[in-house]
Every structure is written in structure tokens, then in C-alpha cells.
């Protein structure tokens with residue numbers, strides 16, 4: 050069977066390759082043409098031998114898992130002097146056109162080892178390997194597609210030249226988010242787990258717990274209040290106090306019944322992990338519907354967490370790389386029960402760190418990692434604010450636990466019929 054990637058070659062020249070240069074979101078974009086031209090400036094500064102490895106198989110579960118393991122595989126097999134950078138290749142504005150992989154800069158003394166590893170990888174149906182060569186004038190770069198044979202033959206008829214490309218308005222991952230990172234109906238999330246049953250048997254157990262009734266239009270008798278926020282913002286503390294103060298039922302998403310399998314799905318790539326969390330919301334929604342016929346319900350995390358973490362993780366860099374405000378990616382799934390009120394707890398990063406440390410969970414002090422975490426936290430919090438349905442009411446969780454409780458009780462009085 051011909052590789053699926055081959056059929057992409059017709060469109061190859063209009064594809065943009067976007068290399069994630071660092072976690073702060075600096076992207077190097079280039080396209081390919083048949084005519085030699087000057088490469089983008091940054092590309093010209095690259096001194097090493099360069100390669101790209103793209104994962105483009107037909108089976109989305111296998112491809113997602115292959116890509117998930119690819120970085121470790123490359124780091125284990127390649128010389129340590131090989132720098133790996135995530136690369137995306139996409140057709141501008143075309144939904145679901147994104148293919149992911151790695152761009153390699155090989156500064157090792159042993160180029161043959163790198164070529165052997167990549168040659169072996171290129172034999173796989175789901176991988177496409179290309180090498181990049183600098184022209185004799187030093188400015189032109191060309192891309193050669195490997196035929197995938199063990200001899201690493203280059204298919205010279207497929208030589209293209211690297212040219213600068215316009216930067217996309219948003220991170221390329223935005224193109225593939227729907228039904229890969231965020232699921233807007235139960236059926237789409239179920240499909241992913243159904244497709245993964247053979248390789249992840251736990252998927253069957255999860256699917257058996259997911260109901261089939263659509264409770265989204267059912268309006269509960271008592272209020273349903275969701276508490277959202279980053280970790281250590283005080284959700285557990287507040288939800289427990291609300292339960293006592295209101296005589297409420299306390300639920301969480303993912304629900305308790307999924308606990309035995311959570312760790313299994315946390316090890317899976319985003320496609321599978323996010324489908325698991327999406328289904329967790331539907332199970333919690335069924336519980337909400339039942340419990341709210343008898344008493345107020347407090348819920349620790351729900352859809353805002355699922356959507357915001359998924360969107361914020363799929364992109365890198367600053368808040369501006371998120372899908373724009375008002376994008377349909379922030380919509381509420383029409384078949385998912387909406388709560389009466391969503392409260393988002395926010396906390397000054399220093400205070401959050403202090404609480405994490407007091408709880409005995411120190412953070413890495415590597416500056417780069419902190420920077421990366423800071424950007425990630427900002428993206429999650431901004432995504433929380435952009436998610437539609439019941440919008441979040443933001444509450445500063447900095448004051449004492451009792452003050453936060455009183456403020457949220459006031460909000461519940463204002464927004465809900467008790």
C-alpha cells in the first residue's frame with residue numbers, strides 16, 4: 050500500500066511547515082516551491098544537518114500513540130547532539146490538515162547513525178522523513194523526501210526549495226482541535242474510545258459507564274454550582290465548605306467511578322486522554338441531574354476545565370496563540386447539561402506557589418520551566434474566561450477560606466433560586 054503521505058505530495062507546495070523553536074511560542078515558518086529561492090533568515094543560520102520526521106498514518110489512534118512515543122524514541126536512538134523541535138505541517142485555513150512530527154538539527158560527529166535511525170523509521174507506513182540540504186551558495190535550502198528504503202534513497206524528483214512563509218494568525222494546532230483535543234458531543238468522544246478498545250481494554254469499561262440519555266434539556270429543581278480553577282486555588286476547600294453550608298451534594302468531574310482508570314488514560318496522548326475527560330463530564334452530568342432533584346449540587350471541575358486545559362495544552366507560547374475570543378472552539382456541547390453557576394477561583398501565582406509548597410508539592414526551580422508554566426497557566430485562565438455556555442464568574446481566592454466561602458454564598462444567592 051502506498052504511504053498516505055505520498056498522496057499529500059500534490060499539495061506539498063502549499064503546505065506550511067511550522068517549527069516550534071521554543072516554549073515561548075517562537076515559530077519558524079517555511080513553505081516549499083519547485084523553484085530555488087532564498088530560505089528564511091533563521092533557516093539560513095542553521096549550521097547543522099537537518100531532517101524532518103512527520104507522522105501521517107491513516108489510523109488516528111495509532112498515529113496519535115506513535116507521535117506520543119516518537120520524542121522518546123528519537124531521544125533514545127539518536128546521538129545526544131541531535132536537537133529535536135516539534136514541527137507542524139498544515140494547509141493554511143484548512144481544518145484537520147495538520148500533521149505533526151519533529152524537526153532535527155544534527156550536530157553530531159556521527160551523521161551515519163542519525164541517517165540509519167531515520168532510514169529505519171522511514172520504513173514505517175505512518176512516517177515520512179525528509180532531509181534539508183543547503184545549496185552551494187549558502188542561502189538556498191532544499192528538501193528531499195526519503196523513499197523510505199533502508200538505503201535512505203532520496204527521491205530527487207520530489208526535491209523542493211525552502212522559502213519563507215507568512216506566519217499564521219494562531220497556533221497551527223488550532224486547525225485540528227475539534228474532535229482531537231476538544232469534543233463537542235458525547236458520540237464523538239465515544240468514537241475515540243471505541244476505536245481504542247483493542248489497544249486499551251479499559252476503554253470498554255469506561256464506555257459501559259457512559260449513559261445514553263440526553264439530560265441537557267432537563268432543568269434541575271435545585272441549583273448546580275461548579276467550582277473551577279487551577280490546582281491549589283482552593284477548590285477542594287471551598288466545595289467541602291459549600292456542601293456543609295448548603296446541605297448540598299458534592300460531585301466531581303471526572304467522577305469517582307472513573308478513578309480506577311484515570312491513571313491509564315493520563316498516560317495516553319491528548320486524543321484519547323481528552324476523550325476520557327469529556328466522557329467523565331457526561332457521567333457527572335447524569336449524576337447532577339439525579340442529585341439536583343433532591344438538593345443543591347456542588348461540582349469540583351466540569352466542562353470549563355476539560356475545554357480550557359485541552360486548548361491551552363494544544364498550543365504553545367503566549368495567550369495570543371490561543372484560538373481568538375468568540376471562536377466556536379469555546380462553545381458549550383449542546384448535549385451536556387449546563388450548571389446554574391460556574392465560579393472560577395483565581396490566585397496570585399506567588400500565593401498559589403506558597404500553598405502548593407505548604408501542601409508539600411514543591412515545584413521545579415528551573416527558570417525555563419517556571420516561565421513555561423507561567424505561560425501555560427495564563428493560557429488556561431484565559432481559556433476559562435473565553436469558554437461560553439454559563440460564563441465563569443471570577444472570584445479572587447486570595448482572602449481567607451471563610452471570606453471566599455462567604456463571597457461565593459452571596460453569588461449563589463444572586464444567581465440561583467435556593
Ligand SMILES: Nc1ncnc2c1ncn2[C@@H]1O[C@H](COP(=O)(O)OP(=O)(O)OP(=O)(O)O)[C@@H](O)[C@H]1O
Pocket residue numbers: 278279280281282283284285286287404405407408446447448449450451453
Ligand atoms: N482561602 C485560602 N487561604 C489559604 N489557604 C487556603 C485557602 N484555600 C485553600 N487553602 C489551602 O491551599 C491548599 C490548596 O487548597 P485545595 O486543596 O483546596 O486546592 P485545590 O484547588 O482543590 O487543589 P487541586 O486542584 O490541586 O486538588 C491546601 O493546603 C488548603 O488548605
Ligand SMILES: Nc1ccn([C@@H]2O[C@H](COP(=O)(O)O)[C@@H](O)[C@H]2O)c(=O)n1
Pocket residue numbers: 280302303326329330350351352354355356358359
Ligand atoms: N473536568 C475535568 C477535570 C480534570 N481534567 C484534567 O485533569 C487535570 C486536572 O485535574 P486535577 O485532579 O489535578 O484537578 C487537568 O490537567 C485536566 O487536563 C479535565 O480535563 N476535565
